[in-house]
Amino acid sequence: MQNGNGAYIALFLVAGAIFVLSVVTLSRLLAPSRPGVTKLRPYECGEVPTSGAWVQYNVRYYLFAMIFVLFDVEAAFLIPWAVAFRTMIEDGKLLLAAADIVVFLGVLGSALAYAWRKEALKWV
């Protein structure tokens, strides 16, 4: 990475925030504002809401989030390997590179098979 590339990322992130804030401020200055009780109520197709929406939620979503974390971490380990693969062959380490990927994909594949078998991938 060239020096200063991080500055571009930082600049773009900050500029994104500033852009949204300034556009919203501009709209606040230009647009009318007449709040009322009915207008500020949560939208439920005209019904008066019976309670808030901050309730205990289906655990199914968190199960998928956990499986995601597992696979994402594995993927993060695989990316350096993927980039180094051709260099490793160049250095004559074809067998080592191949063994690496067999072990990694084996672990991943069996994790997927386990989750599949335990019906963790089934949406209910």
Place this chain on the structure above:
Amino acid sequence: MEPIFEQFIRDLTGGFQVPFWAPMLVSLGLVLAFIALNAMFMIWLERKICGRIQRRMGPMLTGPKAWARFSMWTGGWFQTPCDSVKLLLKEDIIPAQVDRFGFMLAPVLVFMAALAVYVPLPISSTSHAQPGPIVVAVADLDIGLLYVVAITTLTILAILTAGWASNNKYSLLGGMRAGVQILSYEIPMLFALMGPMVLAGSLSLGDLVLVQHAGLFGVPLLGWFLVPSFLGAVVYLICAVAETNRPPFDMPEAEQELVAGFSTEYTAMRFAMFYLAEFSNTFVVCMIFTAVFLGGWTLPGFTPPSSVNLGFFSLPYFDLLAGMAIFFAKAYAVVLLLMWIRWTFPRLRPDHLMTFGWKFLLPLSFVNLLICIVLAAIQQIYFGGNPG
């Protein structure tokens, strides 16, 4: 784009040394202007295409009448600019029961991600007055592909925040569905992109394009990763549609059942930010697809000259302009494909969606990775290393 910008200004002014912040601000301004104008054009195009697919005409009345009479594709040009002005003048409603901080934070987050993802995307290259072909991107990061995948994940955070902070049952459902959908399709997407990573041995998007241009097994036509990593390209495209919440993967928004899901409570400019980011992200995935699978700004066996002599005037940076034209032509071809998919397929059911992602796309992307590993090994052993 730093070296090219500096060279360009030096040529233009005869040796003026630009300060270090000038290329940064110029690229930021260009990207912001591009996002706004391109989103407006894409919204217009989307409405025209969905109109055509449903045997309608789409917007026709806003804009010069003479153009509308000429053909349906020239009518309604002013529709999206007028819509933007309308959104700017709409009342900004913050409902009484929302979590105010989260409610205000979500549009900021979603647009930050949408803007920052443009940093490593390469649109062209030039050899004009340069030692070698220099990639034209805001900054061609070494970890470009990983960065792109990482930064787009910020969108999940924004959507979950929006869904929870709205304190509305529709929004909560939409936010949770969006979260689990994007998470589930992130994994096959990452593994689908790993095929090109292995083939190219690099994460820089500029390098990926240069490797594709060099060809596979010495054949330029095989070079586009669409060929060796075909399954990966298909998986990536499907995941890209899911990641951008476009139909048929639009459960999070599902107008007919969830009243626009996580954005139910948003109005005016805050809503516009979600909309703008969604269209911007759609174009970004098309740009990534172009760079990673379609050879970016190159055509097999074609190298444009770095400057063209028109007799009376010598046009510098011709390869840069030609590359940009090729790149955007390809990207818009992918955009048209996504729009075609969007208006052709019905929405998936949530359980079908999860099954499809985990039990079909993920194994398919493993297979793709194995194929790419074998091809990369053959290329490396029998045809030598990369030019990049």
